[in-house]
Amino acid sequence: MGTLSATPARRSGLSPSRGASSSGGAGGASSFATFDRLLLALCLLAAVALLYRLSLPSDALPLDAGGSAAGAATVIATVRGASSSSSGVQAQLVLGRSGRLGAASAAATPRNRRAALREAAKQQQQQQQLNSGREGGPGSVPLPPGLPPGFDPQAYLLYHPELRQQGVDSPTAAAQHYLSKGRAEGRPYKRLRVLLRYTACTGLINQHYSHIAAFTLAAALGAELVLPPAVCRDSFAHYFSVFKEKNEVQWSPVPLDALLDVDSIIAYWAERGITVHRTPALQPFPDLTQPEVAFPCYPAGELDPNLVVRLEDVYLKALDLGDLMDRARQAVVGHAQGILKDDPEAELPYIVLDMPCAFFSLRSLSNLPVVTEVARSLAFAPRLHALADRVVSALTDGGRLPFNGVHLRVEKDARDWASIMGGTQVVWSGYLKTMRALGFNHSTRLYAASGVLTYGDSDEMARVKNYLIRTGMCSEVHHKEQYILQKELEELNSEQKALLDFLVLARADRFAGFGSSTFSFYLREYRALRGEARKSSGLVDASIIGTDPLFRAAGTVV
Structure with a gap:
């Protein structure tokens, strides 16, 4: 395998972790320093292991994630100590048959090396036997x-x-x-070409988690990916529910590049052997009040509808990657088998695998290194980065002043959460407790993000500002409406405005959010991806709502 290098910095604003500095020293370096380097290299290898799919060509559907014909775990790479004093240390990254990664390190004694060589030769012989057939x-x-x-x-x-x-x-x-x-x-x-289509549903970060799950699955399967439209809501003032009789929100499809840097994403994955196709059309669009069955519904085109199969019952299921892969295998192979049973000579140029809303369909903790790499690849739209740069520059006086950030999930569509927690005063008490624990104080500016401003309730926002200043949480409360012209803001849809807030909050010295908000939860993850310390972000304890276990399992990306 060729040398793997860290992913270059992209417009997403992600930078290497602050702890990822290389150790110095030539000959005579200690074994501890050597192991540090090995662990760092191992982390980099783990983050790209599935994405390089060494065993199978890009048009294949690898049903055994181990890649070897014998079905055994495959050693993807071996990292050895570079200095003369550490030549007996090695670390291996192992990709198992269920799509799970493992790692091991050991002293590379002559006996171990001979055993490893014998095992490698045995696996190679098994692979060659099948390849030769x-x-x-x-x-x-x-x-x-x-x-x-x-x-x-x-x-x-x-x-x-x-x-x-x-x-x-x-x-x-x-x-x-x-x-x-x-x-x-x-x-x-013979090998099947698989095209994976999916729906990204509801709010900004729910859509983003849909992308993360779909890209991770596509990377593991070696499938081509068809990008869905983005969606935006008509107003944060309206109540959203998956029950049609209660729902007030209207969702509309918009081009995906309104939120993501599509060109960058396509190029990134092309380098890794994954073909990503642009969105075929915005309409027709599925009903997002029923996300579990919101399958893509593009107009009839070149794709044969008889070659389309659905991956059912995955919305909010937080499945291990191995289980999700196995369901995909059964769906794709089962559909192909049904066609070939009727006509053994039938041509199968492809199989289209359709997912409904992919939000939290993947248990990210089941393969976190791969999910981290996927999350890093999904760069946000350059236009929104540029607007965020303007806000931060003005807010900090060109970088000279610190600022803290808060995501106030107190809009009308969050009223059910407040009710479960015991009322709005309980929610506000949680915010004050979280901000104080993070070190918010009366001398630092505060950037506030809230849908309250989006739907123009200036009186409510004025009360919020006064409350935060009076309780000593900040010197002043700032928001995007102070720095971006109204005309420019009117050109942005609801989720673009949310993304602008997100990108500004990502650069705050400290951040406080709400525990049952995917926006707040992913913002904490995104800040960690940028290299910010975990302790600089805090979430209001909303465990009584009951979403914490799901968020930890399916929302963690680093």
Whole structure:
């Protein structure tokens, strides 16, 4: 494998972690310093392991995440100590068959090295045995006559892992099984091109988590990805509910580059072998009041509707990556098998795998290094970064003044949360407790983000400002409306205004948010991605609402 390097800085504003400075020293460096370097290198390798899909070409659907034909865990890379005093230390990054990563470090003694070489040679021989069985491949072994053109024994065994339990574990055995049973059963016998489509739903950060889940799955599958539209709401003053009879919010699709740097994202993933397609159309658009069944519904085009299959029941399920991959395998292979059973000669140029709203469909903690890399790749729109730069420059007097930030989740659509917590006064008490714990004080400016300003309730915001100053949380309260012309703000949709606040708050010295808000939760994660200390961000304890376990499992990205 070629040398892996850290991802270069992008317009997203992400920078390397403050703790990621390299240790100095030439010969004679201590073993502790060496292990520090090894652990750093291992973290970098872990963050890109699935994204490099070394075992399979980009048009494949790797059903065994380990990549090897034998189904065993695969050593992706080995890192050894660079100095003469540490030549006996090595670290390995291992990608298992379920899509999970593992790592190990050990002294590279002669005995260990010999054992590792024997194991590597054994795995290589197993892989070559399957590779050589591909029809017409270099050094291919003879396969029985009567196979369809392009028969791939490796793909056959990957797509049907249960066959190994029946003793079908070689190219010849795979070919014989296909001829005797597989053809009649409609089993796919060569690699499938998979296009993954999904819906990004509701608010700014719910959409962003939808992207994170879909990109992670696409990277693990080696699938092509079709970008959905972004969406915006008509007003923060309206109440949102997934129950149609209660919902007041109207959602509208808008171009995705309103929120994300689409060109940068496409280029980033192209370098890693993943094809990302632009949004085909904005309309028709699914009903977001039922996100669990809000599947993409683009107009009929070049794609054959008979080659489309749905990945059901994933919204809010927080599935381990291995489980999500297995559901995708069953959906794709099952759909292909149904077609081939009716017509064994049918051409399958692709299979389209449709997901509904992908929000929190992935348990990010199940493969955090990959999720971190995905989150870093999803750069926000340059236009919003430029507006945030203007606000921060004016707010800090060109960088000379510090400022703190707060996300006030006190809008009308948050009234259910306040009710569960015991009333608005309980919510405000939680904010004061959190801000005091972070060190907010009467001498520092405060940038406040709230939908209250978005829907123009100036009287309510005036009361909020006075309250924060009177309680000693700040010297002054600032917001974007003071720095961006009204005409410019009117050109932004609801989620772009939210993103502007998000990017300003990301650069605050300290940040306080609300525990059951995905905006606040992801902002804390994003600040950590930027290299800010975790202790500089705090969230109001809203555990009584009951979202904390789900947020920790599916919302953590670093």
